[in-house]
Amino acid sequence: MITELIEDDHRLIIVKPNKSATWRTNLYALIAVSIPSLGAAIAFTLLGAWPILPFAGAELIGLGAALYYVNWKLEYRQVVTVHAATIKIEKGYFVPKRTWLWRRDDTALNVIDAKNQWEGPALWLHNKESRTTIGEFLNKDEAEELLKRLRAELPVRTYGSERKFTL
Structure with missing residues (x-):
């Protein structure tokens, strides 16, 4: 499930697994x-x-x-906060366990094609030093929607068909 909030100076994209029951x-x-x-x-x-x-x-x-x-x-969350100069990525269950703070002009999106027609593309955010996957638990339609939202904010510098790669 993807939720997007747009504030005055930043855009917040919240990615979480689908939950059938509370x-x-x-x-x-x-x-x-x-x-x-x-x-x-x-x-x-x-x-x-x-x-x-x-x-x-x-x-x-x-x-x-x-x-x-x-x-x-199913309480897992990935939060991408896009500011004018920075990108903040947070991952965790109830509070962020891992956080990345990168300069926006150094950050890019890596898209790996799906292996079959039922999977969505694998998405990675990366800069010069590190990378992290985003939305790996999403279904095909949601992964494509996340790709569309991230493309509006970040350039796609790597587009490929292999699942295993190195930067």
């Missing part, structure tokens, strides 16, 4: 699964089959952990 929706799904599962486990426990209860609890804990992990992974 954490609250995941909790409702977990509760919906827990009620019949624990109900059956408690019923069998009352009939004397007590080993079923710990397994039902472990199953629900595992499901809850998996839902939490996936929800946490």
